[in-house]
Amino acid sequence: MDATDPFETARRLLGAHLIGRAVTVRLTEVEAYAGERDPGSHAFRGRTARNEVMFGPAGHLYCYFSYGMHTCCNYVCGPDGEAAAVLLRAGEVIDGIGLARERRHTTVDRSLARGPACLTQALGIELSDKGVDLHATGSAVRVEWQAALPSDVIRTGPRVGVSGAGGDGDTYPWRFWVDGDPTVSAYRPAKPRRRPRT
Numbered sequence: 001m002d003a004t005d006p007f008e009t010a011r012r013l014l015g016a017h018l019i020g021r022a023v024t025v026r027l028t029e030v031e032a033y034a035g036e037r038d039p040g041s042h043a044f045r046g047r048t049a050r051n052e053v054m055f056g057p058a059g060h061l062y063c064y065f066s067y068g069m070h071t072c073c074n075y076v077c078g079p080d081g082e083a084a085a086v087l088l089r090a091g092e093v094i095d096g097i098g099l100a101r102e103r104r105h106t107t108v109d110r111s112l113a114r115g116p117a118c119l120t121q122a123l124g125i126e127l128s129d130k131g132v133d134l135h136a137t138g139s140a141v142r143v144e145w146q147a148a149l150p151s152d153v154i155r156t157g158p159r160v161g162v163s164g165a166g167g168d169g170d171t172y173p174w175r176f177w178v179d180g181d182p183t184v185s186a187y188r189p190a191k192p193r194r195r196p197r198t
Contacts, residue, residue: 003058003077006032006084010176011154013075013086017144020123023096025113027088029177029184031159035083040159040166043083053131056080061141063130070117071127075134075143090114092183093122110182155179163190
């Protein structure tokens with residue numbers, strides 16, 4: 001597949017298999033981020049040491065820490081030199097469920113990979129996996145495309161926890177999920193940041 005458009009890539013990733021260290025997840029929820037034209041993107045203000053993987057090549061893994069403790073991961077897409085990525089938010093564990101339960105310390109199967117931090121934990125993805133080629137044979141983390149899902153089972157809406165202009169669901173309805181799937185995470189709007197008292 002030609003992963004040069006974050007929105008088409010987001011739709012195609014739904015139903016794809018994400019494989020990480022003996023666990024396989026069928027992706028059910030993702031979010032598109034359009035780089036320097038997207039105020040919700042890590043690349044909105046340009047290239048940095050943190051986000052350089054987002055600028056290509058496509059098909060690689062962009063990982064980052066969230067709240068200083070959770071690893072989240074993205075599928076990099078877009079033409080070389082233009083930042084774009086799809087956050088992998090949630091999925092259903094379809095292989096290696098016992099190992100996923102151990103990693104997540106839960107037996108509630110629908111919650112094993114429900115939410116971006118839970119997904120990476122279930123798969124054993126770490127910050128050190130940043131830059132991995134998701135289509136290379138032998139990669140610790142890889143994606144296997146499946147048949148495209150019909151458009152009538154895909155829903156779109158505002159991205160979870162994105163603040164400011166990028167959180168406007170009318171302008172940026174860039175969260176994509178499989179309708180009715182129990183592994184899709186609950187929508188939560190961003191909480192306004194409080195200014196410290198002086």
